[in-house]
Amino acid sequence: xxxxxxxxxxxxxxxxxxxxxxxxxxxxxxxxxxxxxxxxxxxxxxxxxxxxxxxxxxxxxxxxxxxxxxxxxxxxxxxxxxxxxxxxxxxxxxxxxxxxxxxxxxxxxxxxxxxxxxxxxxxxxxxxxxxxxxxxxxxxxxxxxxxxxxxxxxxxxxxxxxxxxxxxxxxxxxxxxxxxxxxxxxxxxxxxxxxxxxxxxxxxxxxxxxxxxxxxxxxxxxxxxxxxxxxxxxxxxxxxxxxxxxxxxxxxxxxxxxxxxxxxxxxxxxxxxxxxxxxxxxxxxxxxxxxxxxxxxxxxxxxxxxxxxxxxxxxxxxxxxxxxxxxxxxxxxxxxxxxxxxxxxxxxxxxxxxxxxxxxxxxxxxxxxxxxxxxxxxxxxxxxxxxxxxxxxxxxxxxxxxxxxxxxxxxxxxxxxxxxxxxxxx
Ligand code: ASP
Numbered sequence: 001x002x003x004x005x006x007x008x009x010x011x012x013x014x015x016x017x018x019x020x021x022x023x024x025x026x027x028x029x030x031x032x033x034x035x036x037x038x039x040x041x042x043x044x045x046x047x048x049x050x051x052x053x054x055x056x057x058x059x060x061x062x063x064x065x066x067x068x069x070x071x072x073x074x075x076x077x078x079x080x081x082x083x084x085x086x087x088x089x090x091x092x093x094x095x096x097x098x099x100x101x102x103x104x105x106x107x108x109x110x111x112x113x114x115x116x117x118x119x120x121x122x123x124x125x126x127x128x129x130x131x132x133x134x135x136x137x138x139x140x141x142x143x144x145x146x147x148x149x150x151x152x153x154x155x156x157x158x159x160x161x162x163x164x165x166x167x168x169x170x171x172x173x174x175x176x177x178x179x180x181x182x183x184x185x186x187x188x189x190x191x192x193x194x195x196x197x198x199x200x201x202x203x204x205x206x207x208x209x210x211x212x213x214x215x216x217x218x219x220x221x222x223x224x225x226x227x228x229x230x231x232x233x234x235x236x237x238x239x240x241x242x243x244x245x246x247x248x249x250x251x252x253x254x255x256x257x258x259x260x261x262x263x264x265x266x267x268x269x270x271x272x273x274x275x276x277x278x279x280x281x282x283x284x285x286x287x288x289x290x291x292x293x294x295x296x297x298x299x300x301x302x303x304x305x306x307x308x309x310x311x312x313x314x315x316x317x318x319x320x321x322x323x324x325x326x327x328x329x330x331x332x333x334x335x336x337x338x339x340x341x342x343x344x345x346x347x348x349x350x351x352x353x354x355x356x357x358x359x360x361x362x363x364x365x366x367x368x369x370x371x372x373x374x375x376x377x378x379x380x381x382x383x384x385x386x387x388x389x390x391x392x393x394x395x396x397x398x399x400x401x402x403x404x405x406x407x408x409x410x411x412x413x414x415x416x417x418x419x420x421x422x423x424x425x426x
Contacts, residue, residue, distance in 0.1 A: 010208065011273035017212040018219055018277060025223025043221040050214025053207045054287040057200060059159045061290055062312045063171045064197040069308030070175025071190055079176065085417055086310050089410045090318040091354075093256070097248045097320035097402075098353050101328040102346065104244040110237035111335025119336045119387070147359075162361060164286060164316040197308070204290035211274070211291075215281040222393055234391045237332050241395050244324055249402050253409050261409070261416040267424040271299035272408050279404040283396040285315040285362030288404050296411045301423045306415040314407030315362050321402030322367050323357035325395060329367070330374040333384040345378050352377050362403070364396055 005013060028039035073079050111118055152158035152166030159167055178189045254265035275295045279288040289312060297307045330349045334341055356370035372382045388395075415423055 005212075010211065011277060013212040014215050014274055014277040014281075017216040018281065021216045021219035022223050024216070025220040028220070028224055030224050040221065040224050043217045043224065046217035047214060047221050050207075050210055050217065051282060051284070051287055053210070053214075054282065054284075054290060057204055057207065057290045058164075058286055059167065060196060061200045061204070061293070062164065062167055063174075064193050064200055065293065065304075065308035066168060066171035066312055067175040067178065067193045068197045069305055070172060071178055071193065072303075072305035073309065074179055076176070082306070082309060082414065082418065085414050086313065086410060089413055090314065093252070093320050093406050093410075094318065094323045094354055094357055095350075096252050097244075097324040097406075098327045098350050100248050100252065101241075101244040101324040102331065102350060104247070105240055105328045105331040108236060108240045108243075109335060110234075110240045111332045111337075113236075117336050117338035119338070162286070162363065164312075164361070165359075168313055168316060197304075200290070201294065204294055208274070208278075208291055208294070211278055215277065218281045222397070226390070226393060234388070237328075237388065238391050238395065240332070241325055241328050242398065244328060245321055245398050245402050248320060248324060249405060253405060256409055256413060261413045261423075263412060263416065263424045268300060268409070268412060271295055271424070272405060275404055275408065276401045279401040280397045283364035283393070283400045285319065285400055285403045285407070287362075288400070289315045289362075292404050292408055296408050300408070300412060301425065302411045302415040303420055306418060306420070307411050310411045310414055311407055314410050315404070317358045318407055318410060319357045319360055319362070319399075319403045320406040321399030322360050322370070323353050324402070325399045326353040326357060326367055326370050326374060329371050329388050330378070333371075333375060333387055334378060334380060336387055337380055337384065339378070339380065348377050349374055362400075364400075365392060367396070367399070368392065 005016070008016075024039070025043075030038070030040045032039050070079065073082055149158070149163050150165045150169050152163060152170065155166065155170050157163075158170070178186070178193075181189060254269075257263055257265035257268055272292075272295050275288055275291045278291050279285065282288055285292075292315065293307055293311050296302050296311060297304055327349055330353065331341070331346070334345065334349075339345070352374045353370070356373055360366045360370050368385055371388075372385055375382055375384050412423055
């Protein structure tokens with residue numbers, strides 16, 4: 001039986017694990033135990049172990065892949081052309097995602113039931129202290145701080161504290177100056193970093209063998225805690241976010257694949273399945289990065305030169321699902337508080353969602369901080385975040401999958417615009 005399971009393709013294994021996890025989580029809840037050990041603690045342990053293994057890969061993977069990528073791009077002129085296209089893609093798709101969310105939330109109005117703002121109806125969940133600590137006192141200054149961290153005073157500190165933008169910036173510079181070396185020094189540097197990257201990709205493949213187990217544990221843990229009941233009062237909000245994410249994921253992204261990248265969108269969805277399921281289970285674009293790179297490079301056939309530049313950058317700054325979610329959540333909370341949603345307010349929400357989605361880290365629940373910044377910008381108290389906490393975890397899984405997918409589409413689009421031909425050839 002186990003042999004038959006492991007001989008299936010990885011994405012099937014993960015999918016089966018995911019379905020089993022829903023049942024396991026519902027059956028066990030948080031309390032069921034065997035010989036005094038609760039199932040929940042087993043899920044928690046196994047899931048954390050898997051997440052740790054993925055996170056362990058990130059720093060060396062980001063550094064080596066960006067350096068190799070920049071070495072491949074070569075001249076400063078090529079780099080600024082590629083960088084320009086990439087940033088343009090990120091800005092346009094995040095904006096499209098936000099507008100999709102804005103239109104749909106204006107149609108469904110999840111914060112208003114029978115003409116009444118629902119704040120009183122559903123009551124505010126108590127905001128746990130951990131969340132309050134995270135979001136307290138956040139404001140526009142925090143967006144500036146994100147840009148300050150791009151140039152880290154201490155590269156080791158940045159790496160240790162998950163400040164990926166700083167790490168990316170350093171690696172970009174390092175890679176660029178490697179291209180200035182000549183002769184033996186240049187050769188040593190090039191083969192060294194290429195070898196590090198190769199080793200990291202092998203390690204990724206190895207860790208991914210455990211993905212079905214990790215995914216099972218992570219999803220069972222979420223289901224055990226949330227159950228199904230929490231969704232009922234927030235059903236309209238939940239479905240609004242899901243609908244908007246689906247429109248972006250299925251319509252906008254496939255139009256871009258079809259008409260800008262000129263590839264068969266269906267093939268791309270297929271090759272990305274394992275990465276999408278991992279993003280869904282881990283709720284972390286950063287933790288999924290190793291697998292995103294593997295799928296885009298080895299299955300979609302995008303060159304290492306493009307993936308190693310666009311994907312680490314995308315995992316940190318390009319978050320379409322997050323931007324969309326921030327907008328819908330802020331609109332929902334504003335509606336629930338009965339705030340008059342003038343055009344200026346809506347414009348502020350769009351703008352701040354766009355800016356903060358760049359700074360949001362690719363880790364679980366990172367959007368909550370960004371949402372509290374938006375609430376501050378439109379004059380609402382941060383307790384508003386309490387309204388969405390019950391369903392945030394599951395929506396996090398979905399938006400992270402959209403974030404990762406958009407990064408992968410970026411790589412395909414940029415590679416095609418750079419003239420690469422052997423992409424998604426069936
Ligand atoms: N969990 C998301 C990610 O890693 C970020 C967020 O929206 O909270 O992409």
